[in-house]
Amino acid sequence: MIRRTPLALSALFAFGLAGTAQAAGTLHFANWSDYFPPELLKKFEQDTGIKATLDAYESNETLLAKLKAGGGAYDVVVPSDSFIQIMVQDGLLQPFDTSKLPNLKNLKANFQHLGFDPEHAYSVPYLWGTTGYSYDSQKVPGGALEESWKPFFEPPAELKGKVVALNSIEDLYIAASHYLGIDQCTEDPKDAKKVQDLLLAQKPMLAMYSSDGTIERMAAGEVVMHQQWNGAYHRAHAQRASLVYVYPKEGVHLFIDNLAIPKDASNVAEAHTFINWMMQPENIAAASNFAKYNNAVEGSDAFMDKELFDDPAINTPQDKLARLKTFELCSPKALALRSKVWTKLKK
Structure with a gap:
């Protein structure tokens, strides 16, 4: 397999300049x-x-x-x-x-x-990019976490109030589906209920749901773990070298x-x-x-x-490429179930 650059996914997926006319x-x-x-x-x-x-x-x-x-x-x-x-x-x-x-x-x-x-x-x-999560290796038990969604959805008791999830049902639902081995586009209410139960159990462990400030929050050490986009992680890591980005083995959403x-x-x-x-x-x-x-x-x-x-x-x-999961178009029924889970979670 050819090593990919930041411009291609060789395992997954003409230089020409056109002049731009002056306009008002x-x-x-x-x-x-x-x-x-x-x-x-x-x-x-x-x-x-x-x-x-x-x-x-x-x-x-x-x-x-x-x-x-x-x-x-x-x-x-x-x-x-x-x-x-x-x-x-x-x-x-x-x-x-x-x-x-x-x-x-x-x-x-x-x-x-x-x-x-x-x-x-x-x-x-x-x-x-990808949507995984990051953690501060200087602040987690043992200094390292399993390459899984488990530490994020079921964090150690010591991390209560020090974990942040993105404020997006898409990002949370897809990650939870990967962790549980459930089709992210499931139309089965029982499967959606499993996702809902996981997210409701995680909720008391979280400091907040937020999609803003992910870089600053991790760079400053305000929290220990954060669901995060890889580009945001890169910018936080430049300010705090102890941060680690995780590609969970169950699957990582590629957006x-x-x-x-x-x-x-x-x-x-x-x-x-x-x-x-x-x-x-x-x-x-x-x-x-x-x-x-x-x-x-x-x-x-x-x-x-x-x-x-x-x-x-x-x-x-190369050994993480198989973990990247591309977009799937879900049915209206599946999206309606996802919306119900979000409504219940954010009450």
Whole structure:
């Protein structure tokens, strides 16, 4: 098996620059918190003449609610793979005019036909990564934890109040499903009840549910264990060397976040200009260097920091590749069960 770089999943899954014409206009961009370099937005303004603003949200669920309330406030958003078809089915995204996206040709071959949007009619990849968890080796019993979801879902008594879960039913439910050996898209209420029971038993051990501040919380030693995205871990580890990223043996969710245009976007031409601009290798590489996640654009590795290639949390070791689990589209019945579990958990 060929060793993969931070730009490819050789076990799982054309450098071309298109000039961006000078334009006048406005772009309202919404993205996950701390997931886009401010200086890159300034470069976009300089390159295109388009004035750009950036808003932030903490989860796919928050973005979905914002779009349902009226997506006209945003011209480009960043939903994850699992939410693309939900938003399309709800009429919340508009199809691309692909004639305005010549840089689609820059996508790596393994990202050109993704199951959730095979023809990139509504989305193109932004960054991708994994959702595991991290812990502080100086603060856990024995200095090391099993490479399993067990220490996270059933933490030692000493860690009560020192563990944080992401504030997302998708991230929690999928991880719990992997740990229990249950299909994440199960339509069986009994299976969903097993996930619910696990999460309810874990809840008293948690300090909080939070998808914001994961980097700062772990870097400062405020908590000992945190469900975390690998890029966030990388940034925390740079500040606290005792942190360890875990690829649980039961399975690790691999996510792809995507650029998309809301149905009610006010500045559609500018949105296309921005998305096409982001598919230039040096631009998407700047986002990778900032957020510490991989991207899907051919040629961007020439502009990326070497440290991304050296971190096993980013450059998954060969013996961990089989643990990576890609997106599965669940039925409405399965998603309804998932929603019921979340409602019960957050009461």
